[in-house]
Each structure stands twice: as C-alpha cells, then as structure tokens.
Amino acid sequence: MTDSLPDYRLAPNALQGRVIAISGAGDGLGRALSAAAAAHGAEIVLLGRSGAKLEAVHAEITAAGGVASAAVFDLEKALANDYDALTDALQRRYGRLDGLVHTATLLGTLAPIEQYDVPTWCRVLHVNLTAAFALTQVLLPLLRAAADASLVYSTCQIGRRGEAYWGAYGVSKFALEGLSQTLAAELANVSTVRVNTVNPGAMRTAVRRHAFPYEDASRLAAPTARVAPYLWLLSAASRGITGQTFDAEPAPLPPPALPPTPTPG
Numbered sequence: 001m002t003d004s005l006p007d008y009r010l011a012p013n014a015l016q017g018r019v020i021a022i023s024g025a026g027d028g029l030g031r032a033l034s035a036a037a038a039a040h041g042a043e044i045v046l047l048g049r050s051g052a053k054l055e056a057v058h059a060e061i062t063a064a065g066g067v068a069s070a071a072v073f074d075l076e077k078a079l080a081n082d083y084d085a086l087t088d089a090l091q092r093r094y095g096r097l098d099g100l101v102h103t104a105t106l107l108g109t110l111a112p113i114e115q116y117d118v119p120t121w122c123r124v125l126h127v128n129l130t131a132a133f134a135l136t137q138v139l140l141p142l143l144r145a146a147a148d149a150s151l152v153y154s155t156c157q158i159g160r161r162g163e164a165y166w167g168a169y170g171v172s173k174f175a176l177e178g179l180s181q182t183l184a185a186e187l188a189n190v191s192t193v194r195v196n197t198v199n200p201g202a203m204r205t206a207v208r209r210h211a212f213p214y215e216d217a218s219r220l221a222a223p224t225a226r227v228a229p230y231l232w233l234l235s236a237a238s239r240g241i242t243g244q245t246f247d248a249e250p251a252p253l254p255p256p257a258l259p260p261t262p263t264p265g
C-alpha cells in the first residue's frame with residue numbers, strides 16, 4: 001500500500017488517442033471514470049450489463065464532446081462465444097486497446113464464512129474474479145497490440161487485510177490482487193503492458209449502500225473524486241509501473257502512541 005500518494009495530476013489531453021475499455025461503466029466509479037477519461041481525450045468502450053445505463057453514460061460523454069462506444073456485457077451470464085464476439089468487434093473497430101479497467105463488482109451478502117451461502121459465493125467469485133480473468137485473457141492480444149497498454153483492477157482495503165463478514169467479496173478482492181501481481185510478473189520482461197490495482201476507498205455508490213444501508217452517504221466521497229489514480233495509470237505518466245497497488249486516498253494515520261506506563265517504585 002502506498003503511504004504517500006504519487007502526484008496524479010495530468011494534462012487535460014493526457015489520454016488523447018487512447019482506446020480504453022471500462023467494465024461496470026454504467027454506474028458508480030465506472031461511470032465517473034468513463035466520463036473523466038473521455039474528457040482527457042480517450043475513446044471509451046463502455047461495458048456494462050444495463051443497456052439503459054450505458055446509453056445514459058454514452059449520452060453524457062458525447063454531450064461533453066467526448067467519444068465512446070458501448071457493449072452490453074453481463075459478466076455473470078457471458079459465455080465463451082460472448083467473449084469472442086466482443087473481442088472480434090473491438091479488433092475490427094480499433095485493432096488494439098490502450099487500457100482496460102475492471103470496476104464491475106458484485107457484493108453478495110455480508111455473513112460469517114461458517115454460514116456463507118454457497119451459490120452466492122460462486123456468483124460473487126464468478127463476477128468479481130473469474131469474469132475479470134476471462135475478460136483480461138481474451139483482450140490481452142489487443143492490449144499487447146498497443147504501444148504501452150495499461151490494465152487496472154479495482155480492489156478494496158478488505159482485499160489487502162481480511163475483515164470479518166466480508167465473505168466472497170473480500171476474498172475476491174484478495175484474489176484480484178493476486179491475479180494482478182501474477183500477470184504483471186508474467187508480462188514484465190516480454191511486453192509493455194502494465195498491470196496494477198487501485199483501491200478507490202469509500203464512495204457514495206450502490207455497492208457501498210448495499211454494504212452500509214444505514215450510514216449517512218452524504219459524508220462519503222463522490223466517485224468523481226476517486227478517478228485520479230486510474231487516469232494516471234492509464235496515461236503515459238505511469239509507463240513502466242507494474243505489479244503495484246495504489247490508493248485513491250492516503251492511508252489513515254496510525255493511532256497516537258500511548259504514553260509510557262509508569263513503572264512502580
């Protein structure tokens with residue numbers, strides 16, 4: 001984990017000419033990142049499971065003068081031929097991918113491991129991990145075809161240090177860190193593709209609302225406030241950086257040291 005954050009500031013056109021695919025683009029962080037990356041000049045491939053949500057993001061981007069295309073892609077239901085069809089379509093249209101960001105996620109339930117529902121476990125691991133792996137695998141040739149492509153997985157604090165009751169969601173985030181490091185090591189000396197993870201931190205989105213239905217969401221950051229490390233990792237500014245983890249907000253300060261215990265006598 002990074003204690004002090006890199007300087008994520010970028011020039012307004014830092015992503016000009018880059019084609020970037022974003023999963024979970026219909027809502028939350030994925031939506032905010034899609035709009036921000038388009039505003040920095042990238043052409044965005046919006047991936048999501050709701051056509052209506054993708055249309056809304058597409059309209060927002062084009063209204064602001066950006067460029068995007070959209071594909072409905074349900075990570076829970078997609079089969080091998082759906083992955084192949086997506087890859088063929090991107091190959092024909094762009095011939096390469098300069099970036100791939102995974103933000104799509106399923107929370108599942110918060111429950112002790114001892115009582116965790118097995119079908120829910122399988123769904124969450126499938127959407128959050130297996131589908132992210134499969135999407136990465138089919139799109140890797142397109143990423144390799146770009147000059148310096150960047151692959152980013154979205155993780156979470158509870159995927160770096162286990163906490164009770166986060167079940168399949170927490171375990172899937174640990175696994176994404178492992179997937180990212182494994183792939184980064186495999187590509188390090190044979191490709192310019194860089195692979196990293198970002199923990200965006202607590203944000204005012206649907207997944208957070210499901211996890212903490214009674215908290216005051218107005219105190220949380222909007223997802224637009226958490227896109228900076230993603231934009232930086234997608235830009236040339238992060239060339240050569242791979243196998244690392246990043247945070248969108250600084251690590252909390254350690255608790256103050258306790259005063260020394262007086263010794264008797």
Ligand SMILES: NC(=O)c1ccc[n+]([C@@H]2O[C@H](COP(=O)([O-])OP(=O)(O)OC[C@H]3O[C@@H](n4cnc5c(N)ncnc54)[C@H](OP(=O)(O)O)[C@@H]3O)[C@@H](O)[C@H]2O)c1
Pocket residue numbers: 023024025026027028029030048049050053073074075076077102103104105106127154155156157199200201202203204205206207208223
């Ligand atoms: N929010 C936080 O406090 C927080 C904290 C740490 C890490 N994160 C991470 O940040 C990332 C973005 O989450 P978020 O906060 O933006 O949550 P969000 O608003 O709930 O977004 C999750 C996205 O995943 C999509 N999705 C869910 N199931 C899918 C499926 N089967 N196929 C395709 N897409 C699917 C959702 O689509 P629909 O819109 O159709 O449901 C939605 O667009 C996640 O990886 C999350 O783990 C979030």
